[in-house]
Amino acid sequence: xxxxxxxxxxxxxxxxxxxxxxxxxxxxxxxxxxxxxxxxxxxxxxxxxxxxxxxxxxxxxxxxxxxxxxxxxxxxxxxxxxxxxxxxxxxxxxxxxxxxxxxxxxxxxxxxxxxxxxxxxxxxxxxxxxxxxxxxxxxxxxxxxxxxxxxxxxxxxxxxxxxxxxxxxxxxxxxxxxxxxxxxxxxxxxxxxxxxxxxxxxxxxxxxxxxxxxxxxxxxxxxxxxxxxxxxxxxxxxxxxxxxxxxxxxxxxxxxxxxxxxxxxxxxxxxxxxxxxxxxxxxxxxxxxxxxxxxxxxxxxxxxxxxxxxxxxxxxxxxxxxxxxxxxxxxxxxxxxxxxxxxxxxxxxxxxxxxxxxxxxxxxxxxxxxxxxxxxxxxxxxxxxxxxxxxxxxxxxxxxxxxxxxxxxxxxxxxxxxxxxxxxxxxxx
Amino acid sequence: xxxxxxxxxxxxxxxxxxxxxxxxxxxxxxxxxxxxxxxxxxxxxxxxxxxxxxxxxxxxxxxxxxxxxxxxxxxxxxxxxxxxxxxxxxxxxxxxxxxxxxxxxxxxxxxxxxxxxxxxxxxxxxxxxxxxxxxxxxxxxxxxxxxxxxxxxxxxxxxxxxxxxxxxxxxxxxxxxxxxxxxxxxxxxxxxxxxxxxxxxxxxxxxxxxxxxxxxxxxxxxxxxxxxxxxxxxxxxxxxxxxxxxxxxxxxxxxxxxxxxxxxxxxxxxxxxxxxxxxxxxxxxxxxxxxxxxxxxxxxxxxxxxxxxxxxxxxxxxxxxxxxxxxxxxxxxxxxxxxxxxxxxxxxxxxxxxxxxxxxxxxxxxxxxxxxxxxxxxxxxxxxxxxxxxxxxxxxxxxxxxxxxxxxxxxxxxxxxxxxxxxxxxxxx
Numbered sequence: 001x002x003x004x005x006x007x008x009x010x011x012x013x014x015x016x017x018x019x020x021x022x023x024x025x026x027x028x029x030x031x032x033x034x035x036x037x038x039x040x041x042x043x044x045x046x047x048x049x050x051x052x053x054x055x056x057x058x059x060x061x062x063x064x065x066x067x068x069x070x071x072x073x074x075x076x077x078x079x080x081x082x083x084x085x086x087x088x089x090x091x092x093x094x095x096x097x098x099x100x101x102x103x104x105x106x107x108x109x110x111x112x113x114x115x116x117x118x119x120x121x122x123x124x125x126x127x128x129x130x131x132x133x134x135x136x137x138x139x140x141x142x143x144x145x146x147x148x149x150x151x152x153x154x155x156x157x158x159x160x161x162x163x164x165x166x167x168x169x170x171x172x173x174x175x176x177x178x179x180x181x182x183x184x185x186x187x188x189x190x191x192x193x194x195x196x197x198x199x200x201x202x203x204x205x206x207x208x209x210x211x212x213x214x215x216x217x218x219x220x221x222x223x224x225x226x227x228x229x230x231x232x233x234x235x236x237x238x239x240x241x242x243x244x245x246x247x248x249x250x251x252x253x254x255x256x257x258x259x260x261x262x263x264x265x266x267x268x269x270x271x272x273x274x275x276x277x278x279x280x281x282x283x284x285x286x287x288x289x290x291x292x293x294x295x296x297x298x299x300x301x302x303x304x305x306x307x308x309x310x311x312x313x314x315x316x317x318x319x320x321x322x323x324x325x326x327x328x329x330x331x332x333x334x335x336x337x338x339x340x341x342x343x344x345x346x347x348x349x350x351x352x353x354x355x356x357x358x359x360x361x362x363x364x365x366x367x368x369x370x371x372x373x374x375x376x377x378x379x380x381x382x383x384x385x386x387x388x389x390x391x392x393x394x395x396x397x398x399x400x401x402x403x404x405x406x407x408x409x410x411x412x413x414x415x416x417x418x419x420x421x422x423x424x425x426x427x428x429x
Numbered sequence: 430x431x432x433x434x435x436x437x438x439x440x441x442x443x444x445x446x447x448x449x450x451x452x453x454x455x456x457x458x459x460x461x462x463x464x465x466x467x468x469x470x471x472x473x474x475x476x477x478x479x480x481x482x483x484x485x486x487x488x489x490x491x492x493x494x495x496x497x498x499x500x501x502x503x504x505x506x507x508x509x510x511x512x513x514x515x516x517x518x519x520x521x522x523x524x525x526x527x528x529x530x531x532x533x534x535x536x537x538x539x540x541x542x543x544x545x546x547x548x549x550x551x552x553x554x555x556x557x558x559x560x561x562x563x564x565x566x567x568x569x570x571x572x573x574x575x576x577x578x579x580x581x582x583x584x585x586x587x588x589x590x591x592x593x594x595x596x597x598x599x600x601x602x603x604x605x606x607x608x609x610x611x612x613x614x615x616x617x618x619x620x621x622x623x624x625x626x627x628x629x630x631x632x633x634x635x636x637x638x639x640x641x642x643x644x645x646x647x648x649x650x651x652x653x654x655x656x657x658x659x660x661x662x663x664x665x666x667x668x669x670x671x672x673x674x675x676x677x678x679x680x681x682x683x684x685x686x687x688x689x690x691x692x693x694x695x696x697x698x699x700x701x702x703x704x705x706x707x708x709x710x711x712x713x714x715x716x717x718x719x720x721x722x723x724x725x726x727x728x729x730x731x732x733x734x735x736x737x738x739x740x741x742x743x744x745x746x747x748x749x750x751x752x753x754x755x756x757x758x759x760x761x762x763x764x765x766x767x768x769x770x771x772x773x774x775x776x777x778x779x780x781x782x783x784x785x786x787x788x789x790x791x792x793x794x795x796x797x798x799x800x801x802x803x804x805x806x807x808x809x810x811x812x813x814x815x816x817x818x819x820x821x822x823x824x825x826x827x828x829x830x831x832x833x834x835x836x837x838x839x840x841x842x843x844x845x846x847x848x849x850x851x852x853x854x855x856x857x858x
Contacts, residue, residue, distance in 0.1 A: 426809025
């Protein structure tokens, strides 16, 4: 049994608890008794220990766009052209290397579980690889080597985009995805890329395949998506997806930025999750989603780094509150603990790991320790540790990261990979 | 002569120049010839070297509120009550210690020049200290010890607030401030705290005293400030200050968030500066200022960390663009070089150092080197270094900082102070 003694640990309340011993057995937390001081055999974790942070919406390969798409003017739609140029150039080996470096950067930021919304399926002209899941397996292998838990959200993409994104039809998508095996730290879920890319009947096929699994879709990221959906189908994207049987408590609406009141009620009433990606939504000029109204309607929240313009789960969490302040002029509609819940248990549940993202007996031993000794957080009093971490920590404050009982990051460094060197290799033209 | 060889240096254009030698004499840059490789006697600076970053609006003492004002609900106005409680508890020694630790954190973030908008003047009940400028001198000493260039913007505050903020009248303010001596790396400017705190006639007295010096004021941070000013004076804050003779090319409107079209034309037409403090404006639910319209009208921009909720000049610079994206749905109305100009030369000029914040012959030798070897920036191609630094760097990527030819930060550590230890000492209750 591994025993960790946490100076402070966040167990889900408004404040962190001082002095908690985590007793681990295999990949799980067996018990977590209070303990005012470490005993012999305890490993001491200074700072505040959190459950592992979930990145519930990632396109790992888009890491290669960071810093390279800011020179010109434009909109979401012009950015998308740049993304397509990158996506078209990736084969399984390149996708593996880029994803591994990106996932390793996520680990350093405290991310223990990633939902990879994956739509790079085939060769450049649309021809399947010899293994039709070569790209998905490249992503799964990348996560395993980087030490992350992963849910591969294999996205059905039938119309528009690039040939390499598209399966022949939803049945072909389902046949391909059914051949992907799960592993102890890897699950397979489904995604409907968007109402642009998948017609309602095909969406129903995907939703049926996804019974018992997580099902994600990009929903109402841009006003134009709503306008086109209304013109074609006479319904909003949320209503269309609900009509196809996609919206349930296993459904995650990614972005959920431009929702009608009916959409909010629909997603909330189903107990669905809204995955906000605030740094990307700011970067892509998407807008500010109605996070508080979604919660009030019964939805859950999760967060994602999406385009990888920034990989910092603390910034994603606080931006839910801070961006709503910009829109409303009101502070404090989300407590720090609620934001942290979105970034942990909320994301884990949305990715099909309901026993993760929480420090409790029986839960997965995925955890993160944030140092309080750097300049951003030095002097934080114990009773303000949760609010300080949510509102003032940065990725660089993460000291130690464990996934399923195994250390992935120690003292700020990845245990297996030289992450800057990997990034340099994959990103240097 | 000190000779530095920069792998990349930003000389003000859209891109960084590869291979630049900086030849320094005393506190200034004597020459900066291109040089494809370092020669014997050159000190090599890897990464990208920028002019020193200016923090044009700081209330250093508010660093003690970071992470402690997020627990509840409320608005700008409830936050202000918490700030008053802190401000009322500071004497010159406490102010010196807290300011020094905060300025040192700024140095680590690449800030070489700070504008301290200073209104903590007197004892708790309003009684002047034996030295009526004891508090201002505490701040000046703190900046000197932390290695920063400073402009003390001594704020006239006559109505409202705490007794310790208030001078008897504008003449008393002017008499007090006139006793403050400048030093080679310290200038004294003036501030009109706000139209709440200073009546128009007194504002005129301050503006007259400030002839030839920087003059700053908080302007239209909150809609209520505008409403109260209109109710009392029948004019907007910008129009009131212009009527008092305060608005010129030496004037900086801090925040400038809620401006009328006439306000924008007035500030732009005068060639004034708008100092945006986006991380604070987001934290305090102020709103998003019209940065692009101000520039188009002829104003300059600068940036400030203000409440110290965040000390990261890269985040302030990019937030000018990114927050406008949230409001407009359009990307790229500010080029990366323009944002960096606001954070460097724009701030220096607003603080009365027109020969700083730029890498050119004759300019002050204030500079910052940002490493491109961390996980956020690894693999950045040289031709994208400016955009990558502006849109993806964090304070933690700063490696070396020089102020007036003297190193303040080397390899990410302050040369004179243990900054986390100082912060812990001043911030632990």
